[in-house]
Amino acid sequence: MARYACLVIGDPVEHSLSPVLHDAGYEALGLKEWKYAAQRVLPEALPAFAANLRRSDDVRGVSVTMPHKEAIMSLLDELDGPAALIGAVNTIVPDGGRLRGYNTDWLGVLEALRPVCNLSGERVAVIGAGGAARAFVYGLVQAGAKVTVYNRTPGKAEELARRFDCAVGELGDAAAIREAGVVCNTTSVGMGDGPASPVPEGALRAGQVVFDAVYNPYETKLLRDAAAVGATVVHGTEMLLHQAAAQFRLFTGRAAPVEQMRAAMMKVVLEKL
Numbered sequence: 689m690a691r692y693a694c695l696v697i698g699d700p701v702e703h704s705l706s707p708v709l710h711d712a713g714y715e716a717l718g719l720k721e722w723k724y725a726a727q728r729v730l731p732e733a734l735p736a737f738a739a740n741l742r743r744s745d746d747v748r749g750v751s752v753t754m755p756h757k758e759a760i761m762s763l764l765d766e767l768d769g770p771a772a773l774i775g776a777v778n779t780i781v782p783d784g785g786r787l788r789g790y791n792t793d794w795l796g797v798l799e800a801l802r803p804v805c806n807l808s809g810e811r812v813a814v815i816g817a818g819g820a821a822r823a824f825v826y827g828l829v830q831a832g833a834k835v836t837v838y839n840r841t842p843g844k845a846e847e848l849a850r851r852f853d854c855a856v857g858e859l860g861d862a863a864a865i866r867e868a869g870v871v872c873n874t875t876s877v878g879m880g881d882g883p884a885s886p887v888p889e890g891a892l893r894a895g896q897v898v899f900d901a902v903y904n905p906y907e908t909k910l911l912r913d914a915a916a917v918g919a920t921v922v923h924g925t926e927m928l929l930h931q932a933a934a935q936f937r938l939f940t941g942r943a944a945p946v947e948q949m950r951a952a953m954m955k956v957v958l959e960k961l
């Protein structure tokens with residue numbers, strides 16, 4: 689019997705890779721009393737979920753995914769600094785009847801990029817201006833990058849850039865995006881079977897690092913185009929892995945066994961290809 693439970697909540701949630709990642713971590717560290725499950729929570733059931741969580745004595749952590757990352761905030765007792773600035777929570781830690789919210793997505797962004805580039809002083813183009821983009825821009829600015837935001841709706845790019853004191857570009861300006869050392873897609877463009885890329889023709893070049901937050905499919909059109917011109921690609925699965933590793937530490941108090949977690953995730957991802 690598991691003594692400590694962790695959950696991922698979302699709607700839909702059945703395809704979440706979080707159970708695979710966290711369970712692999714428990715197994716690698718021999719944490720036999722820990723168990724991780726996925727729970728579908730409809731938007732209207734979120735307040736009741738939070739109330740039950742406050743009363744539960746076995747749940748040690750909750751991963752929060754779409755569409756709850758913003759709505760959950762008003763139901764919590766405390767937010768850590770980054771979650772408040774980003775305006776989204778992907779992690780809840782219950783503690784003595786109180787619920788603390790964190791955001792580990794920005795850590796996932798930085799850890800995913802760490803092996804391939806030094807962000808300090810680097811020019812980074814962020815495509816998109818939604819919730820995911822806020823976590824990217826927060827993390828990138830923390831790391832000392834010079835960020836320019838590009839978005840289909842320019843007003844939203846301006847709002848995001850103002851919030852984090854960075855620049856705005858035009859999404860159609862391939863030459864400007866091409867000058868960036870790192871290009872990050874935070875939009876949903878490229879998800880599923882869609883053959884679309886979020887950047888215009890000519891925006892990618894050799895020597896760039898191209899990072900796609902979309903991880904389904906594993907090889908998006910953006911990443912295939914990037915590899916074809918000789919850019920270094922960073923898959924969305926790396927962000928997923930590292931945001932989960934940061935959660936694992938918050939939930940269990942133990943450093944995450946990242947290699948074993950990656951291996952378990954990639955086994956599932958590659959089986960689908």
Ligand code: ATR
Nearest residue numbers: 816817818819820821839840841844874875876877
């Ligand atoms: P998330 O929380 O996942 O970031 P979101 O807040 O809805 O989701 O943001 C989605 C982002 O993807 C937005 O930047 C959106 O652009 P708009 O602000 O113009 O809506 C972008 N996006 C979604 N579909 C897009 C498309 N087909 N082309 C370009 N951008 C798109």
